[in-house]
Structure formats: structure tokens, C-alpha cells
Amino acid sequence: MVGQKKWLPYVLLIPWFIGFLVFKLYPFFNSLYMSLFKRIQGQVKYVGLQNYVDLFDKNSTWGGLFMNGLKVTATYVLVTVPLILIVSLLVAYVLSRKIKGVGFFRTAYYIPTVLGANVAVVILWRYIFEYEGLINQGLSLFGISPVSWLGTAFGAMISIVLLRVWQFGSTMLIFLNALKNVPETLYEAATIDGASKTSQFFRITLPMITPIILFNGVMRLVETFQVFNGPQLITQGGPLDSTRVLNMVIYQVAFSGGQDLYTGSAMSWVLFIIIMVFTIGIFKSSKYWVYYQD
Amino acid sequence: MKKIGLILIMVLSILIVTGCNNQKDDSVISFSWWGTSDRSVSTYKAIELFEKKYPEYKVEGDFTVWSGYQQSLSNKLSRGRESDVFQINYNWVYSMYGKDHFLDLNELNIDFSKYPVNEHKPLMIDNKILGLSQSETGYIFYLNKSVYDQAGASIPTTWQELIDAGNKIGALNSEKYAIGRLDAQQVAMLMFSYLSQITGKNVIEEDKLSFTQQELQQGFAFINVLRNNNVLIPSNATDTHNDGPSNPRWQQQENYGGVLTWNTAISEYENTLPNASEKLVMAGMFQQEANERLGMYKKVSMAYAVSKRVTQSETKQKAVEAFLEFMTTDPEAVKVLGVDRGVSNHTVTQSILANDETNSFKNTLEWKGHDIVQAYYNAQLEENIDLYIHPFYEHDTFRKIYESPIEKFLFGTVTAQQAASEIISRFDTELLKVING
Amino acid sequence: MKTKKNLINRHKKNVNKTFKYTLLIIAAFVMLYPLLWIIGASFNDGPKSSFWIFPDQFTLEGWKGALKAPGWGSVEGYSLLRALWNTLQYVIPQTLFMTFSTLLTAFVMTRMHFKGKKLVFTIIITTLLMPNTIFRIPMFAFWTSDLMINVWDNELPFLPFLPLWAGGLFAVNSFSVFMFIQFFRSIPIDLDEAAYIDGASTFQVLWHVLIPVLKPIIMTVALLLFISSFNDYQGPLIYRGATSTYPLSLVLPTLGVDSINTYAHVYARSIFGVLLLIIVFFSAQKYFVGNDSDSAIKG
Secondary structure, eight states, X not given: OTTOOTTHHHHHTHHHHHHIIIIIIHHHHHHHHHTTEEEETTEEEEOTTHHHHHHTOTTSTTHHHHHHHHHHHHHHHHHHHHHHHHHHHHHHHHHHTTOTTHHHHHHHHHHHHHHTTOHHHHHHHHHHHSTTSHHHHHHHHTTOOOOXXXXXXXXXXXXXXXXXXXXXXXXXXXXXXXXXXXXXXXXXXXXXXXXXXXXXXXXXXXXXXXXXXXXXXXXXXXXXXXXXXXXXXIXXXXXXXXXXXXXXXXXXXXXXTTOOHHHHHHHHHHHHHHXXXXXXXXXHHHHHHOOOOO | OHHHHHHHHHHHHHHHHHXXXXXXXXXXXXXXXXXXXXXXXXHHHHHHHHHHHOTTXXXXXXXXXXXXXXXXXXXXXXXXXXXXEEEEETTHHHHTTHHHHBOOGGGSOOOGGGSOTTTTGXXXXXXXXOOEEEEEEEEEEEEEHHHHHHTTOOOOSBHHHHHHHHHHHHHHOTTOBSSBOOOHHHHHHHHHHHHHHHHOOXXXXXXXXXXXXXXXXXXXXXXXXXXXXXXXXXXXXXOOOOOTTTOHXXXXXXXXXXXXXXXXXXXXXXXXXXXXXXXXXXXXXXXXXXXXXXXXXXXXXXXXXXXXXXXXXXXXXXXXXXXXXXXXHOHHHXXXXXXXXXXXXXXXXXXXXXXXXXXXXXXXXXXXXXXXXXXXXXXXXXXXXXXXXOTTTTOTTTTHHHHHHHHHHXXXXXXXXXXXXXXXXXXXXXXXXXXXX | OHHHHXXXXXXXXXXXXXXXXXXXXXXXXXXXXXXXXXXXXXXXXXXXXXXXXXOSSBOSHHHHTTTBOTTSSSSSOOBHHHXXXXXXXXXXXXXXXXXXXXXXXXXXXXXXOOTTHHHHHHHHHHHHTSOHHHHHHHHHHHHTSHHHHHHHSSOSSSGGGHHHHGGGGGTOOHHHXXXXXXXXXXXXXXXXXXXXXXXXXXXXXXXXXXXXXXXXXXXXXXXXXXXXXXXXXXXXXXXXXXXXXXXXXXXXXXXXXXSSOOHXXXXXXXXXXXXXXXXXXXXXXXXXXXXXXXXXXXX
């Protein structure tokens, strides 16, 4: 800052700029362009916004599946994101308050994320939720009759939500870092003034980490709107498409079965706009609850 | 700055060098296939034998699992980078625009007279043969004999006998079933086979659905009969294992007495069932009356397609011809490849396999299935019934039109009437859409 | 009087503590159990049907054949170590380059003034929100175009995986940029000012003052990048080159249960597939211990 050469920021941003042009801007417009075309009888023809209109038409080839995907994805996001934030924040908070063996716990809680969509996790998860699986075995101990978890829309949704929440490790790590940056002095002062631990949490901790809550919230939102591995591997979108999230539909349309890159691009664009709307909303609201240091 | 310059030079030189080395040697054949590692190992063994016999040629194998293969192939085709020889499903000749992208095998020196006259007809568009058939396959039942033996039930040949067996098996243990769990794809085949027996029609005729609302409802009613008599499970919600072979009720508890699958795919179920060789029997397609031979659909199971670039080089063309000939007629190679890709109808291939005493291929479940599929299909032809699977029947997008309503029916969320009318309402229009691309 | 209160309070504290630790340990158990289960399954003969960790029927078969990949490239197959090395050939460049380039970008965004900063920031946030599918299709066309395909469709080191790590050079991971930005912003500017007053140059401030404070978050970002790159299944599938360049994510699915591979093999190999990740994670732990930015501000 003092004596900073004027051109330095621009030079240092060149890699980012190239990345933006080649990896973001070009594909961005290219896919928008593609979404205005359609393959009819082997020929690629310009169809304007027809692809988009078709997406909301129950009787078009993909309309029904797309609208179902919207519903499924929205449900998934609205349940999963708050859950992840709450669970990971609570655990991070507990771990940040001088616990013995913090390293061990941090590792343990992170292992699920590391395992990712490993084939063994998939097998195990299905084993837990299947009709004769672990949960129903447990229920039978209490005399409750078995529930068809993977055979009902509700149960299947629970299984994939839980899979994602089980992998709260990264979010927790980020919160841990943020919590570490809250100066100890603030807590000390509050304790001297007689504030309880709970009140300290709500009046010191939370406000101080609001930038990170915003960050995690937005990131999780964007990411969960694009969820793929869980539903693909655990429930295969079933039963009866009740967990067929948008990204699965796009994959099916553009890459596997459908081979229709044009409709796939249109779907990606609708997804993008939805994510934009939600995120702008959250950012606008952040004025009222996020507190920055600088 | 210097570092950046050095890197740039390095990158440029690599680009130049690799660009120049773009042309692969024409005596190297690239060959891609999908399957399990079993198939891969045996294919590589055959490749080794080929390279030993023809030291002037090399084969680069490219093997992947099923999921992702089609997408990968499609991408490669659009870039002109497909392998010289690649494995395909029969219906891809149509859905992947084979007439534009695959080589017309008439241009190669292949003796098609060794195959049955009509074998390659379904792979022909505009008189071009676009795939080399590996085998034909039919959708038939295989049963776990021990489940039947325990209940004192004999192996059924008619539907009624199947239902009786179901009752006996269920009486012994209500958790056991004569067949067990079938998914939408399998139930579709079961229903259509059943209806074809009754009506004499192929499910798709002249690119339209041939069954009426009543007939479909009749089919659904029959499924319900099976479900009420311990042949099939009452609702697919009570068993959520989507993968048949690994379903514990099949492989460990042996509560399920049978499977319905392509005869070329039975090894998946064999691999997971303990002592399968003693338990699994081939049961063909159950009939309305004893001694009938109806309701047998078949199709080419898989084929080898060849890239158009092969004919651009004489060396490459000769190499590919030698390779295809070798894989079909060399005794060692044929035995090593076995019946994993089905039982070939090529006269030489089949006789090598039939006469192999060490492996006794004729006793495999695939072979037994193959025999019955061929026999029944031909018997039907004599009655002017052609149940060849329509090229778009298994199209990824189209198949949802009939599989979705069936799935809902299996979960109990729609009635037979609703399912039938759902199928009818969109079948013809969607089929036309995919046919016309 | 006071001592009694103290005793009661201390008792309360202990109960709280035990409660807290019990909860933590149960939660840790829930998190770790699947991994333990998988390890147990890799020693099990046949499919694992019970939920307990310990194998019903013990066997070493799975582990004996764990490093082999029959059918991969030949009858014998290459070793899985080769697949691991293939994976590393894109994971390592991606992690290293991306961490550095995004850190640098965030530094410029938060610690320098220049015209157009707001615009750049908006662009970064916007790209953050775009679903990957928008980029996937055109980028694929780009990498498989005649111009680019020869650069990576070969068998040289690192290059066959270029589409999977080229982005790292150009800070394309907006998530990391955004994260660094947020964490830079939580460090008071006084730190910088103090160093500038002492005569430090821009780079010296970055290297000697800011980076040490940011070390934990840098390690976090690097670790997250490492993990997501390692667990990327779709990328390698789309950009498949020569068979010998297949990474773990392409080789492992081919080794399902059949006449050569048993369930134990499948589980053992899948453990091998994550082993490196776990080791890396454990070793990265030491960078998270210790509390840094306070000490720099105090006094």
C-alpha cells in the first residue's frame, strides 16, 4: 500500500483473468448459445427459447422429469443446508473450547468427508437403510414394525440428507478456523463481567463469525443445489424419481441416455438462475446480520 | 520472467513433438470393450494369443465398466477418436447414427455366410452391415432348484405350474418366493412375453404399441396373480435392493427362487450364489399350456463395430480383418473367450465351443439358455410370430415411457388401469420422437 | 461457605465435562464406524452381512490381491500403485498451483487498491454460483478439439491429466479465492501497516506477515482441494486417455465381484483407494494445532 506500484495488482491478477476468460466466460456464453439450439431429425436447428419452454411443459420429453427435479432439489437444499450449518458449528464450537485430544476428534469428524463417495460407503449406507437393514433391525428391538426407508420418497430423502450431513467435516474445519480467530480477550472480558457461556456464544462468538457463516451458508447452498454422488449411488434417484435431483437429470440428458447437450445446457442455465436468485437474496440480507472487521 | 519463458518453450516443444507423433502405427489396432474384470482378463489372453500368431500386429486394449462406456464412446465418435474396433449394444447402431459413423462391414473381408441368414438383418441400415454380431440373447427364467426342492415343488414349465410352486414354497415359509423381486425392466419383459403368448403380437409393431388398454390391464392383472401366490413379492417397497445379484435374499438367505434375465447375463447371478452350479437351472419362458413354445423375445446381444477410418489404410484394414477372423475362428482364442459374450451363432465358433471337452461349454447356463431361445424363437417364426426386440425398445429415454408406470404399479402408487393408460398415452408419440432423432 | 459453593461448581463442571466428552466420543464413533466396518469387511470371506466390525469369516485373500488389478491393460494387469501415481499426477499439481494462485488473487483483492476491484469481486462471486454443468460441456469440447487434444492425449508424465489440473494455474476455484478473501478480511490491516512502516515491500508483507497468520487456513484450503481432486470421479471419466494412464477412480470400478475378485478384494482395494487421503489428512494435522492471529495482535 505504501509505495505500491500502480501496475502491480493488474499484473498479479493476470492468471486469474486468463482463467476467467478461458474457463468461465467462454464456456458460459457457449453454453447459453447451445441452449438455443436443438437437434431435430439429425440436424441442429436454432429454436430460440423453445428448450426453456419445454422444460416447464409436463408433456415434453424432459419437462416432467425436470420439474420433478426442481421440487426434489429444493426440498433437499432447504433441509440439508441448515442442518449442516448447525451441526458443524456446534461441533466446531465444542472443539474450539480447549478440549483434550482436539486433533483426534477433528480427524474423526473429518473422515466421512475424506471417504466421499467411496464404494464401501455406498454399500454400508444402503445396508443401514435397507428394509432388513440396520435401522429396521434397531426398530424391531423396540417392537416397531420395519419402515421401507429406501422404498418411500420420505425415507429415501432422509437417507441422502443424512449422508451429506454425516460429511460435515469441511464446513466444521472452516468454522474451527473462524472460531480460532475470535480474540480470547473478548471472552475473558465477558467472563469477568459475569456473562454465561451460552450468552457469550450468542453475543460474542456468533456475531464475530458471521462473515464465515455467510460464506459457509452460501457455499453449501450452491453446492447442495448441485448434489449428485449421494442420490446417484445410494438411491439411484428412486424410488420413483423422488430423489432424482437436478444434476442427475442434467447428467442423464446431456451425457448418459439422452445425449442431448442442448436441453442439458438449457437445464444448467435454469439451475444457474435459481442459484443466483437465492444467493443474491442471502447477500442482500447479509447487510442486516453480518459484521465485518474492516 | 526467465522461468516463465523456459516453461513456455518446454510446452511449445512438447506440443510440436506430440503433434508430429500423432499418427499411430497402422499395424496397431485399438479395441475397446466393457464388462467385468473376468471378461477383461480373458479378452487380454485372447489378444496375447493373437499377437503371438501375428507378430506384425499389436492390439491396444481399452477396457472400462459398463457405466460411462456409452457416453465415452459417443464423445469419441463425435471427435473421430473412437477405437478401430469397439463393442456395442445392438440398438446403438440406431441411436448412435451408425449409418453415418460406423464402417459398413461389407467393405471388409468377412464371411457372413457362416452366420445364420437373418442374424445381421437387425444390424443393417440401408443395406450396410454396421456391427459384427457376437451372439443373440433372450430374456428367460433361471431358477434356484434348492428352493423348489425344499418345498417339494417341481420345476415348472407353465404359468399355472409356476403359481402352484409359488403356493407350495410360500406355504413352507411365507418369506420365500418362487421368483422373488423383479424390477420394472424385468416386469415389462414378463408382461410383454405373457401378452405376446396370448395375442400373438410383438409389443411394438410398425413402430407402434400393439397392445390395447384391455390387454395391458390383463397383463397387470396377471402380475397381481403372481404377487398373490408367492411368485413375486407383494410390493417392491419391501425390498429395496436394486441390484439383483448382490441382493442378500438371493445370495445368502435364498428366499428368492428365480431370476429373469438375458441368458448372456446369468453369470452375474452365478457369481454371487454359493454352489450355483448345483442349484441354478435354466427354466426358459413359462407357457400358457404345456408343450407350447411362445413368448420368446430375442435380439443380438452385443456386436463389434468398426471405425470408418480402418478402410483408409490397407495395413490397418488387413490387421482388423485378421483380428476379427482370429477372435471368431482361432480355436485357442475362442476357448479362452468362452461364452462370456454369449454363444456365438457363427458355425465355426460354435463348433469349437461345442467340441471343447475340458470346458464343456454346452453345459453352461448361457448355452442352455441359448438353445431354448433359438428353438422357441424359430418355432414362433413358423407360426408367423416375430418377437424380435425393436431397435428402440431399450432406448434410454424412451424406455422410461413404459418402465415408469410399471414401476409405480410395483410400488402400489397407481392402479393397473392408470398404469396402462399412462403407457398408452405417450408410447407412440415418444417412440416416433426418438426414431426420428 | 465459599468452599462449598466452589465444590458444587466444580462438581457441576465435571459433570458437564463428562457429558461433553461422552457426546463427543459417541459422535466420533459414529463418524469413524463406517471406516472401521469397511476395514473389517476387507478381512471377511464373502459379503458382509452383519453390522459388527469383526469379520464373520476371516481371510487375507482380499489383501493379498489388493494391489493387483487383473484385466487392466493386460491379463496380469498393472499394479494399483500405478493407478495411485496416475491419480497423484493430477491431484498434486492441482492442489499446489490452485492454492498458490487463489491465495495470490485474494491477496490482491483485499490488500491492494485498484480500479475495477468491485467488478472483479462481483465476477468472482458470480462464478461461484454457476453450476459446474454450465462449464463442463463447452470445456470438454475445448479440450477434445484438434488443437488441444494432442497436448494431453499421450503417455508423458503429468500431461495426460492436464484438463484436470490446468485450471489450478489460473485460480479458477472461486471457492478458494472467496475463502481466502474472507479470511484475509478478518485479519486487521494494522498488521500490514506495521510492516510497511518498518519498510517492508508488498511481497515481504505477504510472505512474512500474512502467510504465517493464514497458515492454518492455507493448509485447510490445500487439504480441501486435495480431497476434492482425489475424489473426483467424473473428470477422469470424461478425459480418458490411454489405458495406462487410468487413475484409481477409473480402475477400481472395473474390479467388481466376479470369479476372480471376491468381496474382500473389493473392500481391500477401496481402502487402498482412500489410504493416501487419510495419511495426508493425518499429517496435515500439525498445521492446525496452535493459535496464531491473537498473539500477533496482542501487545
